[in-house]
Amino acid sequence: MAGGGHRELERRLGTFSAAAVLVGSTIGSGIFRVPSTVVAQVGTLGASAVLWVLGAIIAICGALTIAELAAMHPRSGGIYVYVREAFGPVPAFLFGWTQLLVIRPAALGALAIIFAAYTGTFVPLSDTGERVLAAALIALLAAANYRSVGWAAVIQNVTTAGKVLALVGLTVAALILADPSRGAMGGPLEWAPTTWGGFGLALVGVMWAYDGWADLTFVAGEVRDPGRALPRALLLGTALVVVTYLAVIAGYYFALSLSEIAASKLVAADAAERVMGRAGQAAVAGMVMLSAFGALNGSTITGPRIFWAMADDGLFFRRVAAVHPRYGTPHVAIVLCAFLGIVYVSFQTFEQLADAFVLGIWPFYALGVWAVFILRKRQPDTPRTYRTWGYPVTPFLFLLASLYMLGNALIESPVATGLGALLILAGIPVWWIRERISARAVARTGPR
Numbered sequence: 001m002a003g004g005g006h007r008e009l010e011r012r013l014g015t016f017s018a019a020a021v022l023v024g025s026t027i028g029s030g031i032f033r034v035p036s037t038v039v040a041q042v043g044t045l046g047a048s049a050v051l052w053v054l055g056a057i058i059a060i061c062g063a064l065t066i067a068e069l070a071a072m073h074p075r076s077g078g079i080y081v082y083v084r085e086a087f088g089p090v091p092a093f094l095f096g097w098t099q100l101l102v103i104r105p106a107a108l109g110a111l112a113i114i115f116a117a118y119t120g121t122f123v124p125l126s127d128t129g130e131r132v133l134a135a136a137l138i139a140l141l142a143a144a145n146y147r148s149v150g151w152a153a154v155i156q157n158v159t160t161a162g163k164v165l166a167l168v169g170l171t172v173a174a175l176i177l178a179d180p181s182r183g184a185m186g187g188p189l190e191w192a193p194t195t196w197g198g199f200g201l202a203l204v205g206v207m208w209a210y211d212g213w214a215d216l217t218f219v220a221g222e223v224r225d226p227g228r229a230l231p232r233a234l235l236l237g238t239a240l241v242v243v244t245y246l247a248v249i250a251g252y253y254f255a256l257s258l259s260e261i262a263a264s265k266l267v268a269a270d271a272a273e274r275v276m277g278r279a280g281q282a283a284v285a286g287m288v289m290l291s292a293f294g295a296l297n298g299s300t301i302t303g304p305r306i307f308w309a310m311a312d313d314g315l316f317f318r319r320v321a322a323v324h325p326r327y328g329t330p331h332v333a334i335v336l337c338a339f340l341g342i343v344y345v346s347f348q349t350f351e352q353l354a355d356a357f358v359l360g361i362w363p364f365y366a367l368g369v370w371a372v373f374i375l376r377k378r379q380p381d382t383p384r385t386y387r388t389w390g391y392p393v394t395p396f397l398f399l400l401a402s403l404y405m406l407g408n409a410l411i412e413s414p415v416a417t418g419l420g421a422l423l424i425l426a427g428i429p430v431w432w433i434r435e436r437i438s439a440r441a442v443a444r445t446g447p448r
């Protein structure tokens with residue numbers, strides 16, 4: 001395989017900054033939109049609570065497993081690197097292909113749209129105005145990341161601390177000031193969902209909210225002392241997200257009834273208004289903007305490293321593997337990601353972007369976790385500064401949940417899921433054409 005002598009990006013991120021990348025990438029828009037969708041799909045307090053706890057368990061199992069691979073192979077690219085090591089270049093190329101066409105542009109676009117939509121709370125914007133603002137925000141953060149990973153890390157640290165404190169404040173206010181008799185917790189507790197198909201679809205939404213636990217691995221090549229720092233940051237960051245989310249969900253259930261949550265498009269704002277009046281709505285709008293801003297910056301940090309790693313391996317245009325001679329950043333990959341995000345935000349809605357993201361990335365999360373089993377057998381002597389806690393139960397539970405979620409999505413939403421699968425598989429002929437072109441070039445000029 002091409003890319004025997006890998007170039008390295010400068011290792012500037014410490015444990016705290018690495019954990020902030022994970023937390024900041026995870027806490028974005030999901031916790032402010034998904035809870036109402038979950039309640040609407042399952043219909044009962046018990047089932048919705050179980051979904052958030054189940055999502056937490058799945059995310060923790062994924063982080064516990066991926067941490068072993070991150071410590072073994074601390075290169076930028078994350079899941080791409082682990083899939084390549086375990087399954088070869090074709091599945092790794094398909095991951096990059098899907099990231100390029102669907103996953104990363106969808107993530108950037110969805111987060112930027114949320115930021116722009118909530119800006120309308122303070123400055124009225126038309127649909128076109130929201131899309132222009134979203135595109136400008138993507139370009140602004142791309143410029144900051146282009147200039148310095150240190151600048152990006154500072155933005156991430158500040159916004160992550162701000163959004164966590166804001167969410168904690170909202171939760172405390174709900175638990176102290178709300179009337180529990182008017183909330184979901186004041187009503188009867190029923191555990192069974194309205195339909196089990198709806199339960200599975202709601203799990204997809206929950207995992208959109210929890211998504212981000214693997215994003216840190218995409219910048220593993222820029223973390224100092226990665227054998228120690230990466231597992232710590234993965235586990236601490238994921239734990240912080242889980243605790244924050246479960247507390248916030250409890251606050252929603254305390255302040256609002258099930259019917260109010262299910263009907264709400266802005267559940268955080270409605271909960272804040274219930275306990276703090278109209279001033280609470282403005283406060284939550286600012287909080288959502290801060291949260292989306294931080295998550296967008298985290299996605300801008302992590303996404304380009306996938307394409308940089310692919311190009312460095314010879315699986316993508318080699319120009320994308322360029323490292324800026326002065327700033328030490330993968331500047332071409334950053335510009336590419338920003339351009340695609342701007343294209344997507346110009347034409348698609350938040351819901352379209354979010355669904356495309358989840359259905360596109362989850363099969364590769366499953367492959368990344370499965371890689372632990374493969375590499376334990378194939379590379380038994382490779383040094384492992386961290387080993388997956390609870391192996392083999394931990395990765396097995398993650399894979400079982402992945403199969404259930406994807407299988408249920410195929411049954412309940414066959415068109416959207418099938419189109420997503422076809423888009424992934426469409427990368428195979430692209431790979432084959434690329435290999436033929438490369439072979440002819442080598443035949444004419446000799447190996448590079």
